[in-house]
Amino acid sequence: MEFNVRQLAADAGTFLSRAVQFTEEKLGQAEKTELDAHLETLLIRAESTKHWTEKIMKQTEVVLQPNPNVRMEEFLYEKLDKKVPTRANNHELLGECLIDSGHEFGPGTAYGSALIKCGETEKLLGSAEKEFIHSSAINFLTPFRNFIEGDFKTIYKERKLLQNKRLDLDAAKNRMKKARVADARSSAETELRIAQSEFDRQAEITRLLLEGIGSTHAHHLHCLNDFVDAQAAYYAQCYQYMVNLQKQLGSFPSTFSNNNQPASSSSASVSVPSAPTAASLPAPPPSQASPALNELRSTSGTRKARVLYDYDAASSSELSLLADEVITVSSVPGMDSDWLMGQRGNQKGKVPITYLELLN
Numbered sequence: 162m163e164f165n166v167r168q169l170a171a172d173a174g175t176f177l178s179r180a181v182q183f184t185e186e187k188l189g190q191a192e193k194t195e196l197d198a199h200l201e202t203l204l205i206r207a208e209s210t211k212h213w214t215e216k217i218m219k220q221t222e223v224v225l226q227p228n229p230n231v232r233m234e235e236f237l238y239e240k241l242d243k244k245v246p247t248r249a250n251n252h253e254l255l256g257e258c259l260i261d262s263g264h265e266f267g268p269g270t271a272y273g274s275a276l277i278k279c280g281e282t283e284k285l286l287g288s289a290e291k292e293f294i295h296s297s298a299i300n301f302l303t304p305f306r307n308f309i310e311g312d313f314k315t316i317y318k319e320r321k322l323l324q325n326k327r328l329d330l331d332a333a334k335n336r337m338k339k340a341r342v343a344d345a346r347s348s349a350e351t352e353l354r355i356a357q358s359e360f361d362r363q364a365e366i367t368r369l370l371l372e373g374i375g376s377t378h379a380h381h382l383h384c385l386n387d388f389v390d391a392q393a394a395y396y397a398q399c400y401q402y403m404v405n406l407q408k409q410l411g412s413f414p415s416t417f418s419n420n421n422q423p424a425s426s427s428s429a430s431v432s433v434p435s436a437p438t439a440a441s442l443p444a445p446p447p448s449q450a451s452p453a454l455n456e457l458r459s460t461s462g463t464r465k466a467r468v469l470y471d472y473d474a475a476s477s478s479e480l481s482l483l484a485d486e487v488i489t490v491s492s493v494p495g496m497d498s499d500w501l502m503g504q505r506g507n508q509k510g511k512v513p514i515t516y517l518e519l520l521n
Contacts (some may be wrong), residue, residue, distance in 0.1 A: 179328040182335070194331050200364060203371035204320065210374055211313050214381070218305045221388075225294045225302075252287030256280040275410055282406040286399055293395035301388040308377055316370050323367045326360040333357075397484070401471055408473075453519040457501075458492040466490045466503075466517040480510030490517065 185191035196204075234245075249257070259280030266273035333349065333356040340346040457464050465487055472482040480503045482488070490501040490512065503512035 175329070178332045179325060182328045182332040186331070191331065191335060194327055194334075194360075196327075196364070200368055200371070203368065203374070207313070207316055207371050207374050210377065211309065214305050214308060218302060218309070221297070221302060225297055250287045250290055252283045252290060254287075256283030256285075256287060259283060278406060278409050282402050285402050289395055289398050289402070293391055296391045297388055300391065301384050304380060304384045308381070312373070312377065316367075319363070319367045319370055323360075323363045326356070326363045330356040330360040397470055454492075454514065457490070457519070461492060461494075463489050463491045465520040466501075467520055468516060469518055470516050472513065472516050474510060478511055480505065480508060480512050482512060482516055487520070488512070490519070 182191060186193045257280065259276045261280075263273045263276030263280060266276065268274055268277060330353075333353040337346070337349040337353050340349040453464070466489075468482045468484055468486050468488065470482075471484050474481040480488075482503070486505070489504045491504075493502045496502065496511070499514055500511045501514055501517070503510060
């Protein structure tokens with residue numbers, strides 16, 4: 162009990178000394194030990210990292226889940242350490258609606274069949290969106306959140322401790338200046354040496370932690386690359402789903418009889434957009450395609466090319482492609498400028514240049 166009372170008294174005395182020193186500094190009545198320029202720069206960078214990491218996290222969460230009510234619900238479940246209930250997203254809800262309506266109108270009718278195919282594709286889009294959100298949460302948001310709730314909290318704790326050691330040091334300096342009696346001066350000198358040593362030690366600990374921010378930036382850069390890769394894969398997947406759907410809808414007749422009227426009566430005309438052809442896709446950026454293509458066409462040689470997206474051949478003269486495979490391409494005189502001749506083993510056929518990335 163006696164020890165606890167003494168410790169409480171010592172802690173109260175230290176707190177009072179720091180409070181007095183802090184107040185006098187604010188009033189301009191006491192000198193303040195400044196941190197070295199390098200440490201100050203590191204502190205500013207750490208605060209900036211925290212600020213922008215929080216903003217990036219918040220805005221990414223808005224992109225992944227635009228509904229603020231759902232975000233709040235997920236936050237509460239996370240804080241309560243409970244599993245978020247599985248719910249259908251907007252694409253899946255639309256898909257279910259389209260499929261139900263298609264069955265109502267009849268899967269054997271052109272309209273009913275089209276509704277069902279659209280609904281199935283919407284559900285695929287919904288699943289792809291869920292996978293993208295899940296992947297982004299694990300590979301992008303979680304590392305950022307771990308920094309804010311882990312590393313930066315440690316930095317903040319040590320930074321606060323450094324501030325206290327700095328106040329103790331300056332309070333000791335003031336007592337040293339005010340000491341008149343030899344015994345009091347000797348005691349003040351000892352106290353000052355201890356305070357200086359503790360301050361220097363804490364400054365070094367804080368500096369080492371702050372220099373680790375560079376490693377944090379490198380790790381966050383890797384996470385950013387993962388996020389971009391996930392986005393690219395998600396959008397490419399969605400694009401492929403829609404291209405396939407357009408092809409399926411394009412197979413339906415453009416006109417069919419109204420089921421409520423005799424076939425001889427006026428019929429409703431249904432216009433279905435056809436699947437985009439390679440020629441209708443935007444041309445590759447000149448900075449990426451022109452030099453390599455010009456060289457290929459001028460030399461009449463061959464080059465390796467990486468396939469960017471899946472491509473289904475529209476005729477026997479074309480070559481079907483799979484994303485990420487590498488094929489050999491060449492230029493044939495007289496061939497349309499949007500196409501190259503592709504070869505995979507013994508298979509040869511025309512391939513659209515917009516689906517390719519020429520390799521060095």
